[in-house]
Amino acid sequence: MLLKAILIDKNESIYYKNKQDRTISLIDAVKNIYRDRHTRIRLNLEKIIELRNISTHFITEEYEVKYAPLFQACVLNYTNELEKYQNRDITKYISQDFLTLSTRYEPLSNEQIKMKYPAEIAQKFIQQSNEIDVLNKEYDSDKFSINIAQRLYITRKKKNADFTVRIEKNSENSVAIVKDIKDPSDTHKYSYNNVIMAVNERLNKQNIKLQYKSGFNQYVLNMIIDFYDIKSNPKYSYEHVIGKQHSYTYSQQFVEFVVTEIKKDPQHFVESLKKSIKPR
DSSP states (O other), X not given: OHHHHHHHHTTOXXXXXXXXXXXXXXXXXXXXXXXXXXXXXXXXHHHHHHHHHHTTTSOOGGGHHHHHHHHHHHXXXXXXXXXXXXXXXXXXXXXXXXXXXXXXXXXXXXXHHHHHSOHHHHHHHHHHHHHHHHHHHHHOOTTTOOOOOOOOOOOSOGGGOSSOOOOOTTXXXXXXXXXXXXXXXXXXXXXXXXXXXXXXXXXXHTTOOOSSTTOSOHHHHHHHHHHTTGGGOTTTEEEEEETTEEEEEEOHHHHHHHHHHHHHOTTTHHHHHHHHSOOO
């Protein structure tokens, strides 16, 4: 409703041209207001709309802990946009306390998700969860998500501590650090499209211009995957098999590898790949 009000104030129609009795959808309103598809507010809304669209088909209970940071950012984005476009302070109508969301749901591990749900649903949830993690990291903006985390650190300076703990040196129970088995759902979180997004984000942040008219896109990524045989390298790629369906996800190390290779020679990187790959 706020977006439609903004469009009306701008003397823009909120009705479809071919259906004058029907107002535009939320996603169309978002695109009309935030025309830059990289705007963090737009990206935030698009992910929330995506959740709304799949909520009737897939689980939503476990999504809460993942999407809460997006919802919190969305609430604050709303208050800021309301004041910006309508000159209204929502805290005059709603207490500030009610603008802060909270979640008490204990998140399930990927292994618990796989045990609780059928393979197809579990895989869908894990992919969505991983995508949120990736986007939070790459966008790094409080307009996209607001994360609240509690981290504990051990210090020997008691005056700097919020609370104290005791270590029993005479305990008969010895411990040792062991190397745990890594779940590819945790180590290879990047989907194919997220790799493209992440590489572009990092190149932009480092002001690196890839000399290719279309920029870093599917064509360039496919050449990299083929030339370096990425799908055969477990460090960079993992193949998910559910029934007859095969899909790949990629690690953060792969994203870093791509950016590092481009940085070596951004002007000739694509042309060098083209010359190096033998025609099939």
